Amino acid sequence: MKTPKPTLLLHSCCGPCSSSVLEKLLPEYKVTVFYYNPNIFPEAEYQKRLTEQKNYLNQLGINLIEGEFDPTEFFKAIKGHENMPEKSIRCYNCYKFRLTKTCEMAEKLGFEYFTTTLSVSPHKNADWLNEIGESLSTPKTKYLPANFKKQNGYLRSLQLSKQHGFYRQEYCGCEMSKRAILNKVEKTQKV
Numbered sequence: 001m002k003t004p005k006p007t008l009l010l011h012s013c014c015g016p017c018s019s020s021v022l023e024k025l026l027p028e029y030k031v032t033v034f035y036y037n038p039n040i041f042p043e044a045e046y047q048k049r050l051t052e053q054k055n056y057l058n059q060l061g062i063n064l065i066e067g068e069f070d071p072t073e074f075f076k077a078i079k080g081h082e083n084m085p086e087k088s089i090r091c092y093n094c095y096k097f098r099l100t101k102t103c104e105m106a107e108k109l110g111f112e113y114f115t116t117t118l119s120v121s122p123h124k125n126a127d128w129l130n131e132i133g134e135s136l137s138t139p140k141t142k143y144l145p146a147n148f149k150k151q152n153g154y155l156r157s158l159q160l161s162k163q164h165g166f167y168r169q170e171y172c173g174c175e176m177s178k179r180a181i182l183n184k185v186e187k188t189q190k191v
Helices: 015-025 043-060 071-077 089-109 126-136 153-164 175-190
Strands: 007-011 030-035 064-066 113-116
Touching: 007 015, 007 089, 015 030, 015 043, 015 153, 030 043, 030 089, 043 064, 071 089, 089 113, 089 126, 113 126
Parallel strands: 007 030, 007 113, 030 064
Antiparallel strands: none
16 A cells, blocks of 8 residues: 655745756655745736746646735834845845744644745755744644755756746845845946
């Protein structure tokens, strides 16, 4: 008799990042994706990324749970750190905010594990993500530590994005990261 795969709730920031992560997880886990990203700015960008995620998951036959889009919750989580640069405590607090909601949802729905696609990005700190996730683990729902960018995970996400014609965003998602990219572009154009 075949043993059922453990259940896993995967927090996903977008379709492109979820692509190589799902490729790694699906052979071992029964995955449901949790799209919880109230940090994304503006709302049109949020919707664009959500639509891309839905379309991809429909192709794969994977269930999606959409979290609430309430940017005021994100701003509460990063309060006092809004002007900090990328890869600072602002990002740490954003990770913690989204992973906390993912853990709560996973526990509420009876998932055995939870994790996030965020570590596939070279711009995200996998050590922080794992530290936060492990601190949130409960006896009922455990965090699956990962660094999905390893073993060419990020490169594979680029390949899969190209293969599927995914929309790939130019910034992490929040208003501050968008502003940082625009400032960088402006400086480059002035030189």
